[in-house]
Amino acid sequence: MLLSSLIYKFYHIKHIMRNLLLLFLVFFVFVSGCTQQAEQKILKSPTEEFPQEQSSSNVLESEISIIKAPEVNDASSESLSEDNSENNQPEEVELTFKQVVWKKRIDAALNATLCADIPKPSYPSSYYQGPLTDTHLHIPSIPDWSPEEDDFPTDQAPEGRFGGPQALLGWNVKMSEIICTLEREGTHDNFAFFPVYEGKISTYQLEIWNRTMQQYPDLFTPFIMSPGNDNEPDGFPTVDAETLEDMLAVYPGLFEGYGEIGLYERENGGSPELPPDSPRLQAIYPLVRQDYLVVYFHLGHGHKEKFEKILSQNPDITFIWHGDQLSVEEVEDILSKYPNVYYGIDEFFGGEREIFERYVGKSKKEYLETMNNKFDIVVDRGVKDWKSLIEQYPDQVLWGTDRGDAVWNYDLEVGQMQVKIARAFIGKLDPAVQEKFAYKNAERLIRGEDATSGNIQGDKSLIKSSNELQSNQ
Numbered sequence: 001m002l003l004s005s006l007i008y009k010f011y012h013i014k015h016i017m018r019n020l021l022l023l024f025l026v027f028f029v030f031v032s033g034c035t036q037q038a039e040q041k042i043l044k045s046p047t048e049e050f051p052q053e054q055s056s057s058n059v060l061e062s063e064i065s066i067i068k069a070p071e072v073n074d075a076s077s078e079s080l081s082e083d084n085s086e087n088n089q090p091e092e093v094e095l096t097f098k099q100v101v102w103k104k105r106i107d108a109a110l111n112a113t114l115c116a117d118i119p120k121p122s123y124p125s126s127y128y129q130g131p132l133t134d135t136h137l138h139i140p141s142i143p144d145w146s147p148e149e150d151d152f153p154t155d156q157a158p159e160g161r162f163g164g165p166q167a168l169l170g171w172n173v174k175m176s177e178i179i180c181t182l183e184r185e186g187t188h189d190n191f192a193f194f195p196v197y198e199g200k201i202s203t204y205q206l207e208i209w210n211r212t213m214q215q216y217p218d219l220f221t222p223f224i225m226s227p228g229n230d231n232e233p234d235g236f237p238t239v240d241a242e243t244l245e246d247m248l249a250v251y252p253g254l255f256e257g258y259g260e261i262g263l264y265e266r267e268n269g270g271s272p273e274l275p276p277d278s279p280r281l282q283a284i285y286p287l288v289r290q291d292y293l294v295v296y297f298h299l300g301h302g303h304k305e306k307f308e309k310i311l312s313q314n315p316d317i318t319f320i321w322h323g324d325q326l327s328v329e330e331v332e333d334i335l336s337k338y339p340n341v342y343y344g345i346d347e348f349f350g351g352e353r354e355i356f357e358r359y360v361g362k363s364k365k366e367y368l369e370t371m372n373n374k375f376d377i378v379v380d381r382g383v384k385d386w387k388s389l390i391e392q393y394p395d396q397v398l399w400g401t402d403r404g405d406a407v408w409n410y411d412l413e414v415g416q417m418q419v420k421i422a423r424a425f426i427g428k429l430d431p432a433v434q435e436k437f438a439y440k441n442a443e444r445l446i447r448g449e450d451a452t453s454g455n456i457q458g459d460k461s462l463i464k465s466s467n468e469l470q471s472n473q
């Protein structure tokens with residue numbers, strides 16, 4: 001499922017009144033000459049405002065490593081000075097109210113975390129023991145509400161799309177905490193869907209993703225996830241080609257994938273479906289080709305034929321899709337016909353709706369309890385549902401978690417549970433396909449190799465390495 005943010009809708013409706021009141025208040029503060037007081041409040045350090053360090057006070061110092069905050073680069077000062085053009089002060093540039101708030105959000109998103117080393121978990125010998133790549137990891141956005149609303153209390157988080165407090169980067173979860181979870185749970189690479197929204201916020205989001213990738217180039221394979229106001233009935237599941245091109249041009253070569261883009265009709269009155277062969281997407285494929293991006297879709301109902309049309313029209317573009325809108329027979333049919341497509345398997349709920357609903361929202365404690373009680377049932381159901389597909393098309397299937405949305409989905413215990421389910425499940429597959437499903441297909445896909453023939457398609461890492469070779473000669 002696509003767990004894209006609901007912030008737009010939720011906040012814009014629920015807090016319009018509050019927004020107006022706050023605007024009035026801010027106006028009043030300025031008019032009455034109390035600007036100094038206001039600034040003091042805004043300039044509080046990010047650590048004061050976001051004191052959510054890992055609860056590791058009883059852990060020995062030697063066991064703690066610090067997940068560092070990525071360095072500030074030139075683009076950040078550029079993006080912050082843009083807003084400031086009207087002030088035009090050559091030195092000691094004073095940031096405007098808005099700039100201070102956005103800078104604080106960026107800093108908070110990237111603040112360091114104490115990350116305690118934990119012993120490597122050991123698994124039963126029947127479990128798969130090798131490397132794992134999560135090919136479906138949603139990264140939360142920073143808050144997008146207006147700077148005037150920034151004192152919103154973190155214990156009143158907006159509700160996520162599937163319930164539970166929604167994760168917002170720098171507000172109730174930090175990038176370094178997500179990284180700490182990934183490093184300790186033991187996934188070694190992650191296809192990360194980095195949200196980039198339309199409007200000014202994209203500058204700040206892109207800066208955070210760029211700094212993250214500079215610091216952790218091996219932990220993430222970065223995808224640009226750019227919905228076009230998909231929470232609104234007149235919105236789209238993706239921005240248009242022109243907007244996407246502008247976003248991609250900010251840090252050329254930053255992204256390796258485009259998605260996840262959910263092409264299905266949004267629940268709760270959001271955007272209508274967007275068929276894979278729609279003019280909006282047809283205008284995007286040339287961009288994808290030009291930038292050697294992998295495409296990640298969540299198809300809608302009845303999209304099979306239109307998707308097949310796109311797969312055959314674009315044999316040089318690698319596509320991944322997931323979701324239960326197509327039947328397993330339809331999935332098999334597509335995999336058998338097109339070597340340029342992969343299917344992501346991440347639904348390890350064992351047909352237990354109850355687990356699914358807990359997983360995506362409500363309560364971490366209840367989720368973990370239910371999972372522990374039904375662990376074998378869930379794994380066996382996964383085997384029943386997916387083993388034959390994976391073994392029939394071992395070069396075109398990918399493991400993923402589809403984590404996101406709720407804060408606690410980034411929690412270590414939840415990450416460890418996802419990894420444990422995956423290792424138990426993969427251990428029940430034919431040994432010849434285990435590594436392919438766990439990480440090798442993901443690795444090969446990013447290298448740009450065709451799924452079945454091994455032909456090399458366009459791929460920027462190969463181009464990079466051939467350039468390096470040339471410059472070394």
Ligand SMILES: [Zn+2]
Nearest residue numbers: 001002003402
């Ligand atoms: Zn998803």
